Amino acid sequence: MPNLDEEQFQPIDLQALLDAPRSIHKPRVLMLYGSLRERSYSRLATEEAARILRRLGAEVRIYNPSGLPLPDSTSVEHTKVKELRDLSIWSEAQVWCSPERHGAMTAIMKAQIDWLPLSLGGVRPTQGRTLAVMQVSGGSQSFNAVNQLRILGRWMRMVTIPNQSSVAKAFNEFDEAGRMKPSPYYNRIVDVMEELMKFTLLLRDRSAYLTSRYSERIESAEEVAKRVNQRSI
Secondary structure, eight states: OTTSOTTTOOOOOHHHHHSOOOOOSOOEEEEEEOOOOTTOHHHHHHHHHHHHHHHTTOEEEEOOOTTOOOTTSSOTTSHHHHHHHHHHHHOSEEEEEEEOBTTBOOHHHHHHHHTSOSOBTTBOSSTTOEEEEEEEOSSSOOOHHHHHHHHHHHHTTOEEOSOOEEESSGGGSBOTTSOBOSSHHHHHHHHHHHHHHHHHHHHGGGHHHHTOOHHHHHHHHHHHHHHHHHHHO
């Protein structure tokens, strides 16, 4: 196979895949929601999911998008941008929950994701992390927002779990204290968080190996070769 770089084409390492040393710290989950309303149902659904994740043993941080500027409108050193990026690097899993507005995710949700680069120095803030997607709707059940979030998750090189949550007529699903009422919608959120934890525990210690790519190893090798050649000139 003359097209292959034999040094960078590696056999599957079963030990790295199946016998990776296991982390003992709590899974680290970052949660993003997509509305700034005082009674934001995407925030309430996120907070309900966070309670479930904590019961399952996760360490959870919820990012508040209030004050986050529009993408590219200011420096990446902006406090809210830096906070978001630092939390993404800290995380091993993420939950994205958006309202559906005009048949799509909200601009607030998209802005948060747009501030997360594919690579930041030598670090990829989202690559290899597990992701669960959720949405809330004001009308009948829809899956437009979660479908879009799935596309973004794939683009950001995340492992998006199969299950998802879509809460229809969200204004009926929460009590005055902001707690979610018992319902099949609540049960589905439990399902999704449970699945996210399972996938995160399964994958987090193998993330670096699972996301190691032949094409990127070749690129890295070529860059090293160029540096060596430059030194020899």
